[in-house]
Amino acid sequence: MRNFKYVKVIKDALEKECPSTVSCADIVALSARDGIVMLKGPKIDMIKTGRRDSRGSYLSDVETLVPNHNDSLSSVLSNFNSMGIDVEATVALLGNNF
Structure with missing residues (x-):
């Protein structure tokens, strides 16, 4: 998805029908x-859904x-270290996304 504004539009519509x-x-x-x-790619039969982290999400946290x-890299490592996350765990969290 190139534009996450659609996620918000979908989320807002779903919240009206089935909140939280x-x-x-x-x-x-x-x-x-x-x-x-x-x-025309492969079909995945089942994806587990449902919030498992908390009851709310906040833009300020993100x-x-x-x-x-x-x-x-030094800024990212410092940021995660301030939350008690060491270098190895940071690498695991970021994977190949950094």
């Missing part, structure tokens, strides 16, 4: 699944806790 049921992660996962099928795509 579907997370943004669910929307991204199901959209990716359906997009793959639309492009802005302060999630590294920016252009942060330096």
Whole structure:
């Protein structure tokens, strides 16, 4: 998905119909699944959905806790270290996304 504004539009519509049921992660996962099928890729029969982290999500948490795509490695390591996450765990969390 190139533009996450659609996630918000979908999330807002779902919240009206079934409040506190579907997370943004669910929307991204199901959209990716359906997009793959639309492009004639393999069909995944079941994706587990449902919030397992907390009852709410807050933009302010994302802005302060999630590294920016252009942060330096030392900045990212320092940020995660301040939360008690060591270098090895940071690498595991970031995977190949950094």
